[in-house]
Amino acid sequence: MQKTSELKLPTPADIEDAALRLHGVAVRTPLLRCDALDEVTGGKVFLKPEMLQRTGSFKFRGAYNRISRLTAEERPGGVVAFSSGNHAQGVALAAKLAGVRAVIVMPADAPKLKQERTKGHGAEVVLYDRATEDRDAIARRIAAERGAVIVPPFDDLHVIAGQGTIGFEITEDLEALSLAPDLVTMPASGGGLAAGISLAVKALYPQARIVIAEPELFDDHARSFRSGMREKNERVTGSICDALLSADPGLLTFEITKRLSGEGVAASDAEVLAAMAFAFRELKLVVEPGGAVGLAAILAGKIDVKGKVAVAVLSGGNTDPETFARAITGY
Amino acid sequence: MQKTSELKLPTPADIEDAALRLHGVAVRTPLLRCDALDEVTGGKVFLKPEMLQRTGSFKFRGAYNRISRLTAEERPGGVVAFSSGNHAQGVALAAKLAGVRAVIVMPADAPKLKQERTKGHGAEVVLYDRATEDRDAIARRIAAERGAVIVPPFDDLHVIAGQGTIGFEITEDLEALSLAPDLVTMPASGGGLAAGISLAVKALYPQARIVIAEPELFDDHARSFRSGMREKNERVTGSICDALLSADPGLLTFEITKRLSGEGVAASDAEVLAAMAFAFRELKLVVEPGGAVGLAAILAGKIDVKGKVAVAVLSGGNTDPETFARAITGY
DSSP, X not given: OOOGGGOOOOXXXXXXXXXXXXXXXXXXXXXXXXXXXXXXHSSEEEEEEGGGSGGGBTHHHHXXXXXXXXXXXXXXXXXXXXOSSHHHHHHHHHHHHHTOOEEEEEETTSOHHHHHHHHXXXXXXXXXXXXXXXXXXXXXXXXXXXXXXXXXXXXSHHHHHHHHHHHHHHHHHHHHTTOOOSEEEEEOSSXXXXXXXXXXXXXXXXXXXXXXXXXXXXXXXXHHHHHSSXXXXXXXXXXXXXXXXXXXXXXXXXXXXXXXXXOEEEEOXXXXXXXXXXXXXXXOBOOOGGGGHHHHHHHTTSSOOTTSEEEEEEOBOOOOHHHHHHHHHOO | OXXXXXXXXXXXXXXXXXXXXXXXXXXXXXXXXXXXXXXXXXXXXXXXXXXXXXXXXXXXXXXXXXXXXXXXXXXXXXXXXXXXXXXXXXXXXXXXXXXOOEEEEEETTSOHHHHHHXXXXXXXXXXXXXXXXXXXXXXXXXXXXXXXXXXXXXXXXXXXXXXXXXXXXHHHHHHHTTOOOSEEEEEOSSSHHHHHHHHHHHHHOTTOEEEEEEETTOOHHHHHHHHSSOOOOSOSSOXXXXXXXXXSOOHHHHHHHHHXXXXXXXXXXXXXXXXHHHIIIIIOBOOOGGGGHHHHHHHTTSSOOTTSEEEXXXXXXXXXXXXXXXXXXXX
16 A cells, blocks of 8 residues: 555646646636525625535546646547545546547446436446445556546546636636635545545645535545544435445545645535525525535535635536435425 | 706716725625536626625625715715615615614515525515505605615616626626636616626626516516516515516616616526526535526526526525525425
């Protein structure tokens, strides 16, 4: 196993470089605010709506940043990725735009919408059983057979740097309002989004707090921060947040988040559904369960933003109609 | 009755002036695009998401532009407005921000959400029966009793100019992409949004087409364009588009739209529901029925945008959860 002292971690310069690569390709999502949210919380709470990103989640940023860097030798073999859905779509579209083939290894219980959309971008989908099969092994086998490059969902320098572009966009848009972030919260599964945003935001605002939001029972980051070691989740299924079920924080990502964040908070399924309903009612945005965890923690009072300039990243909007209808109608 | 030759119509300069007044108060909504929409239509179709505006619809723009101009003599009496909901909320928040009282005359069958939110902004709500009572008369009586200024929903120079700021934002954002609009479509009820956007867009791009979208059976603009006179709708209820049930085009607005647009298209309830589902699935946006009519017409092939740079204004997102759930689940 690689020693952490040997790890090559992304830097803010890598994020700047990713921003250049994504310019004109990724959507520069706006920074939104909402009267009702400020009233309820007593803070200035901004939302970064990454469901408006191409493929409906932030994952396109990291995937495109990685895939656009394939060498001439690597391109013919294409790419392979494993994902519960959002990374799959991000890789599929990024590969299409880069003109390379993509194979996506997806859990058989991933939302149908995410499976269909991944195929819709021209990728080949291979299903596996989340409880009994090892997706890494399947992806490695496909990579070996086809000479494909694995695009990891989070534990990769360029993937982290791609997600980090969100952090610079947040600080830029706040600066245009003469504001500085006191706190930024975002969902975490493997921690790529959290690591990238932490790097960007803390480079400019070292005093800003980065709060990582997770589903209850899948609070591997919070537990890892407490123990100082990468802790695993006991379960692999059982949360409404289908996008946030990674087994543990990544090796690279945890090196970054333990130093720059160190703070985790968990939201229950009921709190997540309430946040989705709030986003429907007040923000007019479709947020998927996993994308709403940070907002859920704020609305539940688990992150105190009173008097603060806070930003909640809404990381994606790829949810089944039935799940969304249940969230907004309360059934 | 006022002669049309005596009407004082807004000019592009009035819209520039409104933009200054709205700067930092209204949300400068982004211009979005969507891979799936371009694929389906064969055009470059952009969306102007006014559900992200304060109060969840474009109406805040015109209301604030009008109310912020009350004189010192007018302010103590406050304002009164009649509205099925979105104008009500816009006026209520604008009045609150301007520090004046607001009375809103609403139809008793307006969505509960819109009634509640109007009260939530501190306005007094007076209900009337859409089929038997005259809202204009009720508003005039209240205005006389209280010395309040009526803020009309569309037929007012400053209201039209406020909505017109959307047009300049569209052209600015397209210019940043080195694009010019071939076609802009938006929903119309009284025509304030259409008139304002027409003025702004045609001032810069005289060759651009402005297509007004209406619900089937409430196609008063399309029929008025054909006859050259302001035609009334036969019905006052019966469309899913609760925001688009005005009896006929406005006097001022029609003077503008007959000259700058002249083109109407109608979408059925089923086409509107399909467009709402599309916006949920592909755009991750909550669009109310009335806000989706233009997109519905594009998706139904009633506006041909193949090879064109087209913009559809999504005018609002204030819909009941039950209506939205029905749209996205198909029940």
